[in-house]
Amino acid sequence: MTVAATDYALQAVVVPFLAELRRRAPRIRVAVRPADNGRVQAQFENGDLDDYAGEAPPDLHDRCLFDERYICALRADHPDAATAPLTIDRFCALDHALVSYGGQQFWGATDDALAKLGRERRVVLSVTSFLALAEVLRMTDLIAVVPRRLVADGDGLAMFEPPVNLPGLSKLAVWHERTHRDPGHRWVRSILFETYGALEANDSSLA
Structure with a gap:
């Protein structure tokens, strides 16, 4: 099969x-x-x-x-991990990564939700793989909004609810x-x- x-x-x-x-x-x-x-x-x-x-x-x-629902993830020893969950101001101030299967997209559902509030974030990395994204988060200061099951084991990552309502x-x-x-x-x-x-x-x- x-x-x-x-x-x-x-x-x-x-x-x-x-x-x-x-x-x-x-x-x-x-x-x-x-x-x-x-x-x-x-x-x-x-x-x-x-x-x-x-x-x-x-x-x-x-x-x-x-x-499935979405959560925020960043590396466990990230400077902001100890103060999570983040305010929307701090969330938007951080550098973000996202997954775009087509590549070269720097806008997603999180950006749509932020735009409705008149806010925006700074997306600096777009990758084509959720599995690669998890590794990137463990090795950098980037933050990402990801499906909960992707990081359910919590290995090397801190997780918390996003400061904006997102559809699952x-x-x-x-x-x-x-x-x-x-x-x-x-x-x-x-x-x-x-x-x-x-x-x-x-x-x-x-x-």
Whole structure:
């Protein structure tokens, strides 16, 4: 089977799923490929893709795996870590990094939210990978707004709520009508759903 995911979805969705799948069906071969949102529909229709973790294009089946929220992250020994959460003034004064999968974008949802308040931040770094961003934060004085699950282990990072309201996101499992009723694919998807049901229950118990 072939699965497509962004690097964030790879860490937050695919890795826990593959760990459980290996325990139950170690002989299944899985190919994981980078997500190409503009080609997902065609990849499904051509049979090049079986499952996708991301946003659901029209005419595809989907199911919500979890709802995600955004938090601020900076390195644990950052000069501002001890005074977090930050005021909006201090937040805007710091140098920020963000992820732009297309590259060369220095504006995101956080900037939209700040603009509604008549504020702006200074984004000095744009990278194409959430995983690379986490490493950048550990090694610099930059701050970033990231999905909570990306930095849930807290390794070397301090985390706190952003000083501006930000909409969260829903991470979906997406599949095509071609495999919707296939018994094998239905069984594999059931493992995916069970995995995230257990993870969500654990998150709730720790909240």
